[in-house]
Amino acid sequence: xxxxxxxxxxxxxxxxxxxxxxxxxxxxxxxxxxxxxxxxxxxxxxxxxxxxxxxxxxxxxxxxxxxxxxxxxxxxxxxxxxxxxxxxxxxxxxxxxxxxxxxxxxxxxxxxxxxxxxxxxxxxxxxxxxxxxxxxxxxxxxxxxxxxxxxxxxxxxxxxxxxxxxxxxxxxxxxxxxxxxxxxxxxxxxxxxxxxxxxxxxxxxxxxxxxxxxxxxxxxxxxxxxxxxxxxxxxxxxxxxxxxxxxxxxxxxxxxxxxxxxxxxxxxxxxxxxxxxxxxxxxxxxxxxxxxxxxxxxxxxxxxxxxxxxxxxxxxxxxxxxxxxxxxxxxxxxxxxxxxxxxxxxxxxxxxxxxxxxxxxxxxxxxxxxxxxxxxxxxxxxxxxxxxxxxxxxxxxxxxxxx
Amino acid sequence: xxxxxxxxxxxxxxxxxxxxxxxxxxxxxxxxxxxxxxxxxxxxxxxxxxxxxxxxxxxxxxxxxxxxxxxxxxxxxxxxxxxxxxxxxxxxxxxxxxxxxxxxxxxxxxxxxxxxxxxxxxxxxxxxxxxxxxxxxxxxxxxxxxxxxxxxxxxxxxxxxxxxxxxxxxxxxxxxxxxxxxxxxxxxxxxxxxxxxxxxxxxxxxxxxxxxxxxxxxxxxxxxxxxxxxxxxxxxxxxxxxxxxxxxxxxxxxxxxxxxxxxxxxxxxxxxxxxxxxxxxxxxxxxxxxxxxxxxxxxxxxxxxxxxxxxxxxxxxxxxxxxxxxxxxxxxxxxxxxxxxxxxxxxxxxxxxxxxxxxxxxxx
Numbered sequence: 001x002x003x004x005x006x007x008x009x010x011x012x013x014x015x016x017x018x019x020x021x022x023x024x025x026x027x028x029x030x031x032x033x034x035x036x037x038x039x040x041x042x043x044x045x046x047x048x049x050x051x052x053x054x055x056x057x058x059x060x061x062x063x064x065x066x067x068x069x070x071x072x073x074x075x076x077x078x079x080x081x082x083x084x085x086x087x088x089x090x091x092x093x094x095x096x097x098x099x100x101x102x103x104x105x106x107x108x109x110x111x112x113x114x115x116x117x118x119x120x121x122x123x124x125x126x127x128x129x130x131x132x133x134x135x136x137x138x139x140x141x142x143x144x145x146x147x148x149x150x151x152x153x154x155x156x157x158x159x160x161x162x163x164x165x166x167x168x169x170x171x172x173x174x175x176x177x178x179x180x181x182x183x184x185x186x187x188x189x190x191x192x193x194x195x196x197x198x199x200x201x202x203x204x205x206x207x208x209x210x211x212x213x214x215x216x217x218x219x220x221x222x223x224x225x226x227x228x229x230x231x232x233x234x235x236x237x238x239x240x241x242x243x244x245x246x247x248x249x250x251x252x253x254x255x256x257x258x259x260x261x262x263x264x265x266x267x268x269x270x271x272x273x274x275x276x277x278x279x280x281x282x283x284x285x286x287x288x289x290x291x292x293x294x295x296x297x298x299x300x301x302x303x304x305x306x307x308x309x310x311x312x313x314x315x316x317x318x319x320x321x322x323x324x325x326x327x328x329x330x331x332x333x334x335x336x337x338x339x340x341x342x343x344x345x346x347x348x349x350x351x352x353x354x355x356x357x358x359x360x361x362x363x364x365x366x367x368x369x370x371x372x373x374x375x376x377x378x379x380x381x382x383x384x385x386x387x388x389x390x391x392x393x394x395x396x397x398x399x400x401x402x403x
Numbered sequence: 404x405x406x407x408x409x410x411x412x413x414x415x416x417x418x419x420x421x422x423x424x425x426x427x428x429x430x431x432x433x434x435x436x437x438x439x440x441x442x443x444x445x446x447x448x449x450x451x452x453x454x455x456x457x458x459x460x461x462x463x464x465x466x467x468x469x470x471x472x473x474x475x476x477x478x479x480x481x482x483x484x485x486x487x488x489x490x491x492x493x494x495x496x497x498x499x500x501x502x503x504x505x506x507x508x509x510x511x512x513x514x515x516x517x518x519x520x521x522x523x524x525x526x527x528x529x530x531x532x533x534x535x536x537x538x539x540x541x542x543x544x545x546x547x548x549x550x551x552x553x554x555x556x557x558x559x560x561x562x563x564x565x566x567x568x569x570x571x572x573x574x575x576x577x578x579x580x581x582x583x584x585x586x587x588x589x590x591x592x593x594x595x596x597x598x599x600x601x602x603x604x605x606x607x608x609x610x611x612x613x614x615x616x617x618x619x620x621x622x623x624x625x626x627x628x629x630x631x632x633x634x635x636x637x638x639x640x641x642x643x644x645x646x647x648x649x650x651x652x653x654x655x656x657x658x659x660x661x662x663x664x665x666x667x668x669x670x671x672x673x674x675x676x677x678x679x680x681x682x683x684x685x686x687x688x689x690x691x692x693x694x695x696x697x698x699x700x701x702x703x704x705x706x707x708x709x710x711x712x713x714x715x716x717x718x719x720x721x722x723x724x725x726x727x728x729x730x731x732x733x734x735x736x737x738x739x740x741x742x743x744x745x746x747x748x749x750x751x752x753x754x755x756x757x758x759x760x761x762x763x764x765x766x767x
Contacts, residue, residue, distance in 0.1 A: 009452050028614045029651065031658050044456070051622070054615035061606070061616070062623075065533075065551070066599035068560040079561060100556050233644075240644040247556060247608055306691070309521040310640070310679045313557060345522025348559035350735075 006056065012049050015039035027053050082209065082252050083131025084116070085123040085161055088365025089341065092354045096131060097252045101313030102242055104215075106257040106302035111318040112339050112358050113256045117211040118151055119362045120254060121179050122158060124209040130165050135208035136178025138201060140193060143217040146181045157361035180207060187234060190218055194241055202249040209252055210242075216258040216303040232307045239311030257308075259300040259317075314346040321355070341365070405430060411461060413454055420444040429458050492545040494536045494632060494673055496528070497573060500731040504720045505705065511545070511631060511673045514663055514702065518678040518693040519709030523716060524735050525677040529634045530563045532675060533602050534570050536632040539589035542574050547631025547672070548601040550623070552616060554637040558604065567598040603627070610641035614655065617662050624670040631672045633663075639679040639694045653698055660702035676703065 001023050003013045019038050021027055027049070030038065035046045081096035090096050097103050097120070105113050121139055126132030139146060155175045159167050180201060184190040201207045215238075223231040246253045302308075302315065309315070321338040342353035355366040406429040408421050424444045426432055432440065433455065441451040493508030502508045509515050509532060517525045533551055538544025551558060571593060578586035603623075607613040613635075624630050638659075646652045667674045681694040693700065693708070700706070706722035719730040 010449055024615075025611050028611050028618075029655070031654065050618050054618040057612060057615045058605075058619060063604045064600050065560055065563055065602035065604055066596055068604060069564055069599050094561075098559075236644040243556075244608065306520060306680060306682060310643075312521060313555070315522065347526050347557040348562045 006052055008049060008052055009045065012039070012041060012045055015041055016049075024053050024057055080128075081131075082120065082133060083123055083126075084363070085119050085131070086356070086363060086365045087164075088354055088367045089356060089363070090131070092341065092343065092349075092352060092365070093346075094349060097254065098313060098348075099133075099250045099252050100246055102239065102246060102253045102255055102311055103314045103316065104255050104257050104302065104308075104312050105316050105318065106259055107318035108259055108300065108320065111320050112356070112363060113318055114147060114213055115150075115358050115363050116318070116341075117213055117254060117256055118147065118154055119161075120209060121151075121211060122154060122175055122362075125173050125175060125178055126162070126165060127169065130162070130169075133208040136180065136201075136206050137209040137211060138180045138182060138198060138207050140182045140184055140190070140210070140212045142184055142190070142212070142214060146183070148181075151176070151179070153360065154362055161361040161364070178206070184218075187218055187222060190238070194238070194245070198245060202245060202251060207251070208249070209254070210245075211254045212256065214256040214258055215308070219304060220258070235304060235307045236311070239308065243311060255312075258303045260303045261300055314349075315344040317342045317344050338366075406462065406465065408432065411458055413457060417444075417446070417450075417454060420446070429462055432458050433462075491671075492631075494532055494545060494547075495538070495543055496531060496535055497570070498733060501718060501733065504718075504726060504729045504731055505707075506723070506726045509632075509673050509675060510705070511671055512667050513704040514660070514667055514674045514676065515705040515707065516676045516678055516693070516703035517707045517709065518680055518721075520680050520691065520711070523709040523711065524733070525709060526557045526636055527562075527735050529636050529675060529677060530558070531566050532632060532673075533634060534563065534567045534598055536673075537593070537598050537601055538570065538574065539593055541583070541585045541589050542577060545631050546629075548603070548627060548629045549632040549634065550603045550605070550620070550630055552605045552607060552613070552633070552635045554607050554613060554635070555640045556606070557636060560599070563602070564595060564599065567595050570598070571595060601629075603630070607641065610645070610655070613641055614659065617659060617666075620662075620666055621669070624666065624672070628670075630670065632675065633666065633672055634675045634677075636677050637679075638676045643679070643694060649696075653696065656695060656699055656702070660699075663702075 003016050006013070008016075016027075016039065021038075027035070032043065032046050032050070035041070035049070036043060039046075041049075079095065081090075081093070081098055083090050083096040084093070105116060107113050117139065121137040123131065124133050124135060124137050127134055154161075158175070159165075159170050162170065182193050182197065184193045198210065219231055219235065242253050242255075245251065302317070318339055318341050321340060338355055338357060340353050340355050343349045343351055345351070356363055357366065408426050408428065409418060411418070411429060413421075421432070421444060426435075435443065437448055437451040437455055440446075440455065441448045446454075491511050493502070493505075493510055495502055495508040505515075517528060519525050529551070533549035536545060536547045536549050538546070540546045571590075574586075574593060575590060578590055605616055607616055620633065624633075642652055642656065663674045663676075666672070678699075679694040680691040682689045683692045691710070693706070700722075703722070704724060705720070708719045708721045710717055710719065715732050716734065717730050718733055720726055720728055
């Protein structure tokens with residue numbers, strides 16, 4: 001550190017060099033009294049030094065909230081988000097995934113997490129005006145092999161999923177070329193991947209999305225019950241590294257997480273997950289199936305505990321809707337299996353959810369009637385109802401059988 | 404500051420040079436700065452700095468004498484302190500239950516800490532306070548400005564804009580009900596744009612930037628004297644990784660706490676910090692406790708812990724010098740943080756059959 005370029009008293013500069021203090025970090029790590037002792041300076045000099053050093057580190061850092069708010073067109077605007085490729089899902093998330101911060105997607109197996117991850121890898125490659133970031137993605141697999149066959153299916157069907165994008169633009173994008181797949185089955189490989197390969201790709205501007213599938217798999221086998229402190233330290237370090245990369249390069253990080261069963265109600269409740277026995281019943285009326293599904297979690301909550309939850313900006317949960325039993329005499333529809341995407345917490349979103357299905361071309365949300373808001377949840381059984389607009393093969397209603 | 408150069412206690416040769424160069428008052432000397440001064444009168448930079456230090460001390464001494472103070476310590480009686488404290492403003496949150504348990508609202512000149520699990524509403528309350536601090540005095544507010552230091556990146560300006568719009572509407576409703584002139588006059592300058600323009604936002608990406616920002620805060624608050632609230636959203640986040648040496652962390656946190664206490668007192672502002680929760684393993688069970696250790700617990704004057712009870716969010720006043728420990732239920736509505744009236748406590752399901760939407764819809 002070249003202290004001569006700072007606007008400091010030459011005697012302070014000489015003392016800094018003599019005490020072998022080499023960086024701003026070392027200066028700020030020492031308290032005022034320590035600096036006085038170390039450099040044999042007066043308290044006024046030390047205060048001046050601290051202020052000068054702080055000013056150098058933090059010049060031009062202030063923004064007013066109004067500047068942030070009005071900054072809508074700028075590249076660094078907060079309202080810019082990564083679209084999910086479906087307008088219903090984007091509406092739920094008020095635009096999509098925020099660009100800075102770690103977003104978690106948790107859910108049971110086969111709920112559709114990998115599908116959403118793959119869809120994001122394709123969405124990020126579209127131009128800005130179609131919700132993308134004009135860049136590639138890194139997909140880090142920690143458990144299974146990368147589903148490349150499914151990826152090619154999705155690429156082939158992009159024109160069907162993204163009807164809002166002109167086909168000539170879709171034709172021009174070389175989707176497969178910009179997705180970098182990494183396999184990291186243990187913590188050391190993962191650490192290497194983040195610190196070396198990921199930083200390189202981000203610095204070169206080749207990727208602007210990181211999907212980690214899944215973060216839980218790295219931690220669940222390696223640590224025994226007694227090593228929770230070590231596990232927590234790793235989680236915090238990784239979380240901080242990912243957060244740092246996300247902030248520096250304005251790149252969304254999507255971590256896919258598994259779920260674990262709640263051992264006891266009090267344990268789950270601590271983290272805000274409500275456990276209830278949800279009674280559901282199927283009725284038929286007017287030749288339609290009536291489905292009931294709940295917005296409250298059944299008996300699972302995301303793995304890795306509160307240490308990981310503290311690192312997150314936003315948490316989403318996906319789950320499958322319980323399948324109805326067929327009632328005799330009714331018109332039999334075979335519904336596509338329905339899933340729900342729920343916002344558990346986010347600084348800018350209320351707790352809300354929507355349904356989606358996984359089709360050949362990708363993940364598509366299902367829209368409800370406008371008057372369906374959180375307020376129409378029955379407070380007793382936590383069920384809500386809705387109906388799909390337009391032409392669709394599914395209509396579902398709810399009837400609470402509690403009098 | 405208007406002191407004549409000739410009367411300053413500098414060496415005669417230096418004084419002669421200053422007068423020859425055309426300097427007449429101490430103010431001009433201070434404005435020129437050391438580099439300019441050394442160039443103008445041909446002395447070394449070090450001598451110029453020492454001369455300016457002497458000038459500053461003299462001026463400070465003059466100001467202290469003029470104010471009647473007796474140097475750096477101030478003596479006053481407990482009665483004066485009591486009167487001062489009672490006259491102290493509170494930042495109201497418009498959530499009456501929370502204001503009640505806090506004894507009127509978030510108190511100025513004190514540090515309030517908000518702890519809770521992720522997703523419970525800490526950042527929401529901070530954003531609401533940053534808006535509520537700006538409420539004009541005729542509506543019961545302190546008409547101040549806010550500094551928001553964000554370490555986690557969770558400040559979403561669209562959400563802050565929603566809260567600000569709701570607050571303006573709330574004040575408009577009050578003004579319509581009361582129809583007083585000063586209410587209407589205050590509303591002219593109380594708008595979404597003015598509220599957002601008085602929230603000063605700083606983004607600190609690690610603990611070094613946070614420490615640097617806090618060193619610069621006193622000067623910033625002196626320049627922006629209307630600031631009455633400093634929010635640090637996420638005091639725990641930068642300090643919970645990257646530290647092999649926990650004693651260094653404790654020392655840095657203690658230093659930070661001391662600086663914040665001085666800032667709160669000197670500039671008559673409230674300091675609000677948010678903290679994470681961590682698990683502590685007891686003998687038979689594990690409990691959630693605020694992060695950053697036991698010694699950090701002494702830093703804040705008032706501690707609020709947010710937690711869940713089944714589906715209901717609760718706020719507990721855990722530590723306060725003047726209020727007793729109590730818990731209230733709260734909700735976060737689309738517009739802002741709100742308390743819920745007693746009837747609608749959702750743990751008390753029997754009270755609300757009429758809320759069940761299915762019955763009103765008439766399905767068989």
